[in-house]
Amino acid sequence: MKTKLPYSTPSGYFDSLKSRLSEIPDKSKGRFNFVPYFALAVSFALLVMLGNFILTKSTASQPASDQEIIEYLIDSGTTLAQLEEAVYNY
Amino acid sequence: MQEQERFFNELVQKYSEPLYWHVRTMVGSHEDADDLLQDIFIKVWKALPGFRGDSDVFTWLWRIATNETVSHLRKARVRAALSFSRIDEQAERISDPDPYFDGDAAMTALRKAIAALPDKQRLVFTMRYYEDLSYEQISAITGTSEGALKASYHIAFEKIKHLLLESD
Numbered sequence: 001m002k003t004k005l006p007y008s009t010p011s012g013y014f015d016s017l018k019s020r021l022s023e024i025p026d027k028s029k030g031r032f033n034f035v036p037y038f039a040l041a042v043s044f045a046l047l048v049m050l051g052n053f054i055l056t057k058s059t060a061s062q063p064a065s066d067q068e069i070i071e072y073l074i075d076s077g078t079t080l081a082q083l084e085e086a087v088y089n090y
Numbered sequence: 091m092q093e094q095e096r097f098f099n100e101l102v103q104k105y106s107e108p109l110y111w112h113v114r115t116m117v118g119s120h121e122d123a124d125d126l127l128q129d130i131f132i133k134v135w136k137a138l139p140g141f142r143g144d145s146d147v148f149t150w151l152w153r154i155a156t157n158e159t160v161s162h163l164r165k166a167r168v169r170a171a172l173s174f175s176r177i178d179e180q181a182e183r184i185s186d187p188d189p190y191f192d193g194d195a196a197m198t199a200l201r202k203a204i205a206a207l208p209d210k211q212r213l214v215f216t217m218r219y220y221e222d223l224s225y226e227q228i229s230a231i232t233g234t235s236e237g238a239l240k241a242s243y244h245i246a247f248e249k250i251k252h253l254l255l256e257s258d
Contacts, residue, residue: 006197021102021131
């Protein structure tokens with residue numbers, strides 16, 4: 001440093017700093033890094049949700065044909081009275 | 091791993107003090123510099139396996155420290171903006187009574203003027219003025235061309251001169 005700095009530090013600061021910094025490797029050894037595993041799990045969940053959304057949308061977007069509606073009404077056991085009532089209310 | 095640890099401890103012994111001053115001249119406060127040093131050396135430890143020696147140790151360390159410090163200064167500015175305090179108020183706060191500041195009135199005015207500079211100009215100015223680094227060294231650390239650094243230093247110098255004359 002060419003210029004005298006107007007700053008100071010607490011007494012014995014650099015010894016304490018060096019000692020604290022030297023502990024970094026030991027502290028990092030015992031630490032398990034969850035971040036990449038968490039990111040992988042989130043990515044997988046997002047992919048599943050996206051796939052589900054696309055599949056649901058593609059089947060839901062196609063309108064049912066008249067024949068399909070008739071077959072559904074027959075198979076579901078809907079009575080004629082219910083149909084007449086539905087038409088009347090409509 | 092042991093070799094890496096040994097090398098890391100060598101870096102701590104040799105460079106922690108000059109790196110502290112590098113950071114301190116930019117941030118001003120002892121507490122901020124102390125926190126930043128811890129973060130910087132955690133980054134150094136994590137980046138050590140990837141250090142191939144393509145750049146010299148000095149440039150590599152100063153680059154990590156500078157990036158970390160600039161990021162800290164940016165966050166502080168954003169925090170200040172969100173809390174509706176102005177940049178000059180920030181500069182004012184930096185010059186508040188500090189138990190680890192030994193300067194006279196002129197030094198206090200200089201410190202205040204440096205704190206009011208934009209990050210890039212503050213960076214170049216402190217590296218030149220306090221650390222006596224060459225433009226070539228600063229260019230290697232920051233990845234900015236020497237011409238652009240000279241221009242930034244000149245603008246910073248003029249601004250500081252103006253601020254100091256104003257404060258007289």
